[in-house]
Amino acid sequence: MLGKFEVRTDLALEAHENYEEMATPPHLRSAASRAAAGDHKTRKHGENSGIHGVRVEEEADEEREIYITTVTIETENAAKAMGKAVGTYITIEAPNMSTPDEDYHREISEELAKQLDVLLDGRKDSVLVVGLGNREVTPDALGPDVVNNLRITRHMMKEYGRMPSGMEASGEISAIVPGVMAQTGMETLEIIRGVVGQTHPGIVIVIDALAARSTKRLNRTIQVTDTGIHPGSGVGNHRNAINEETLGIPVIAVGVPTVVDAATIVNDTMEELIAEMDRQDSMKMLGGALGTLDQAEKHEMICKLISPYLNTMFVTPKDIDETVKYLSYTISEALNMTFARDCHRETGC
Amino acid sequence: MLGKFEVRTDLALEAHENYEEMATPPHLRSAASRAAAGDHKTRKHGENSGIHGVRVEEEADEEREIYITTVTIETENAAKAMGKAVGTYITIEAPNMSTPDEDYHREISEELAKQLDVLLDGRKDSVLVVGLGNREVTPDALGPDVVNNLRITRHMMKEYGRMPSGMEASGEISAIVPGVMAQTGMETLEIIRGVVGQTHPGIVIVIDALAARSTKRLNRTIQVTDTGIHPGSGVGNHRNAINEETLGIPVIAVGVPTVVDAATIVNDTMEELIAEMDRQDSMKMLGGALGTLDQAEKHEMICKLISPYLNTMFVTPKDIDETVKYLSYTISEALNMTFARDCHRETGC
Amino acid sequence: MLGKFEVRTDLALEAHENYEEMATPPHLRSAASRAAAGDHKTRKHGENSGIHGVRVEEEADEEREIYITTVTIETENAAKAMGKAVGTYITIEAPNMSTPDEDYHREISEELAKQLDVLLDGRKDSVLVVGLGNREVTPDALGPDVVNNLRITRHMMKEYGRMPSGMEASGEISAIVPGVMAQTGMETLEIIRGVVGQTHPGIVIVIDALAARSTKRLNRTIQVTDTGIHPGSGVGNHRNAINEETLGIPVIAVGVPTVVDAATIVNDTMEELIAEMDRQDSMKMLGGALGTLDQAEKHEMICKLISPYLNTMFVTPKDIDETVKYLSYTISEALNMTFARDCHRETGC
């Protein structure tokens, strides 16, 4: 329907909103979309999704300004409707996530560690963390930056059977930054599958920069899912999926939207322009010019105007360097907490 | 007129096109704009500009695919009309500038060295090169990257009176990467003015990443000008100008557009959409809906739809890391050639 | 006396030990040197220095394993004897400073903030922090890395009169990473003097990597002094001093020894070898071979054997990347604490 390009989002939350929007009459859409994209006050907590096979649960910690939405896609039909795989998608939203504070938002690290614990379900004996993305492109460096600050333990546990005194860990943590295809000539999946085959981790956690549909979501949302990831979706093309099906072991993905596709942003604004004109027309005169164009004709007109150059471009904030630095600390701290946690609980070390 | 945001370009060539476009009736505009932005076959060489006080000269090297446009703004009135300072703006366009080749496009380095020589006019005894921009943000790292590959000679000439054997230089070359205000807390101008006051160079060359209006110009255009620069215009806000007026010595600026403002790209596409609808309306029915809106009302509608978030965002290609790497080699090589050149010519060293 | 090269240390603590060692009979020297270089149990606390005009105070926090030595050089004669300028040198030693822990050794940051407060003596209205060193050479990147994590406030205070809500600062903090002479062609002093002349800070804090005499001191010692610094002494040649005399405003220097000069390490081990042989000789036979060589002849023999290449080399640990990362967090955190502190105390903001 949308012609030459795809309105893309890596966030299940946005995919869900898109779906609801499609079913919304045009004259209500703009408001619905605004409500969906960030205005928490208008959302009811714990509401059920309108799509069959999709469960949506919301939770708000108003004091710490952290909002959790859990989207569970339960059936293949729902997966098709949403354009997202069957599984659980936990979204942590915090408006001030990328503003600097003294301890890199420890409260968000704690919340993320809590949600990771839910999906890991105790499987922390041997974890491979993969920092996806291109460390040379600022908004795509999130994965590599997170890996830079992880406490790596596998080699020490292999050599000494435990961590040096003063450090704690519940299991063997290893990590790799595979790079992107333009740098390696290889699919990321090939590299990870090779490493998994040699080092036999029990579970993989991939960290990646994502693409959102709306600039309002950028750098204030963390998505955690047990469905894995499509590498390159952050700022590049879709590549072979990295998930339990392709790796043979569970894959948890942690992502933050740091870019919006340039074509998406232009398309969305033009759609709003047309909707706005429709509204004005209908107020000003019945049977206005746009009334004579159907939905398909409108989309065709938009597609014609979107420069083919835009499909290879992304939109990102000017202070993305600071933002990615802060976000990567917040996430690596959450992972370090998660990996050290069992230790306290069980062995009391 | 355009409301909350400014359609911004750092390229005099585009400013000139914008001006011509404003004077073009709407139904012709889209074609004019397309012709202006890159289709060299439709441009006449050596034509005069339509604006009084602006001279435009074009030169094409079809074999090497290098196109030179020299825009000379001669009067203050013309400067006001163009929104650019009085002075000379040389634009080197080469469609394949950022595609990798064996010697980092030595033919473009040679052309740039030639144009620099025109503006330097022999003033190479003591040159301070300033690499503007934020080395942590990929499309803004051009200036710092160029400085990384320069042959710095001032300290050796101060100590030994000449360069070590095997290296050549016509003068004392020094360089600084001042960083951006979020990193330093200082205006770039303050830092450069301080350094100039202490080290007394005869001329300053600033290298910066620029913002273009059109994605078609990105990474295929080098602008050289004797009017200096407004730092931060690449991906940030306008700051105190760096030019002969503020530094007290001549300032030559070398820039490559690596980003487009996100708001600009959205605005431009929407303007084209409205123009397109006007055309369709006029064909389909006389007195259509849009006919009832005047230019100002249309702009207001667009401004309302452009998210305020977009003003802090930029658009850049996904392979910007490779592009900036190649472009910075091309430019640093041109500077190294320029600085070594006199030597050969005059002293035969 | 030592011939072609200088046994170099940037630490006043080591300069003091060297002095004491020179006055120690050879057969006692090795033990004295060992005691001096790190064995805190053998040192008395609060002892007075043997040199006239030098006061040494020691303080130990056994629980947190932090040891503070304050060397005060009070007269020009003492300064000559020590080879260090008149002023106060505070050394914070902590054996586990560069081993990773959860909060980057907040206890050391707190101690450093306390000592900085002593030397700053309330002068925090307007501070320029200078990150000396070469960010491309790992052990020399300490200064640039510290600046990377500072909370910069000057530009915000100039624009808004205060910091954004949620952040605190007692004054205008600005920062610069001037680079090294091979990169800029300029003396670091020229750059800093220029910046100070334009932006008028009340005080300068320089951060630098230092050279120690002993590998035992590396990465476990922070020196804070009100005497400024000689840039390049970390891993290069002595350059124009950066101090109150050359800048016209007070200069506090914070340094961590991250390298030992290669020639120093070789010289010191050979001196110990000769001393050892002397001891063995004297035990085995009276009037042995080495007895016939005087001190000067021994030094000449050593100098002849030290390769001239060694004078351009440094010694550093293999895990220097991790170490510099951790140390730079510890120091930047201390500075951030210091700058935010007054706020709490005085204005209660």
Add this chain to the structure above:
Amino acid sequence: MLGKFEVRTDLALEAHENYEEMATPPHLRSAASRAAAGDHKTRKHGENSGIHGVRVEEEADEEREIYITTVTIETENAAKAMGKAVGTYITIEAPNMSTPDEDYHREISEELAKQLDVLLDGRKDSVLVVGLGNREVTPDALGPDVVNNLRITRHMMKEYGRMPSGMEASGEISAIVPGVMAQTGMETLEIIRGVVGQTHPGIVIVIDALAARSTKRLNRTIQVTDTGIHPGSGVGNHRNAINEETLGIPVIAVGVPTVVDAATIVNDTMEELIAEMDRQDSMKMLGGALGTLDQAEKHEMICKLISPYLNTMFVTPKDIDETVKYLSYTISEALNMTFARDCHRETGC
């Protein structure tokens, strides 16, 4: 014999010199060692080695100042004697290799490409290049830096069957920078074995920073060998070998010595000191003090004096950042030449 530490060199050329030195009477040793370590004028070309099963061939290009030594270890006995595996070791020495020049020493790139062609013997259909080492430690970043400038083609050939127009390649080139064990928790061998198992290259080329015995060899020597490599030997511990035996496909290693082990440099200078004293003794008096110590006692004395800290330290030049930058260009250019070459020769593409 040498006690707690090993005098280490990754260069077969130095291993060969060490062997010859061991068989040299002490009073001749210093001169022999000096001759061996770089004074080309005293070396005969084409001479045979004194060790059975080791062939040494020398070749000098006096005009371009490039010297090639090929050491062939032919038997397991010779391998044991030399401490190096059976195979061919080609050493390219060029005194000015790391001094900057206009084209990054294209003459050395050409020589290296020629030698690589000898060892590759046409096997260029599918090559995996591995950049070993730690990109965060300057002298160890050589491998990662070389990979940064390689022309990667595998993904394009897989997708389009050939390279984009304007670029040439004889085969599918892929590359990986695996990182070091402290960053990944995995043996480098595990990562490479995994990647090889998934992507099936025909041959592997590993690039690594090496440790030399003598500072005189640093940054002026390239070793190319068909025996593979021991990762981490550059600036870390020995790890599982990367060679045909462990990977199942041929492995060519390209290395440049960028560091000397700190303990090695101290040991060697002390050995020279003892030899020097022996000589002085013998001149001054027969049966001097040192005459009473045998070789083993002397070594024990040295080992006692070498600080255990030194075993975790390396020695490297102060301008190592510039040096590694230049060397990595020289090597990546050689690889790009090698991979593009066949194309011209055979298929004329």
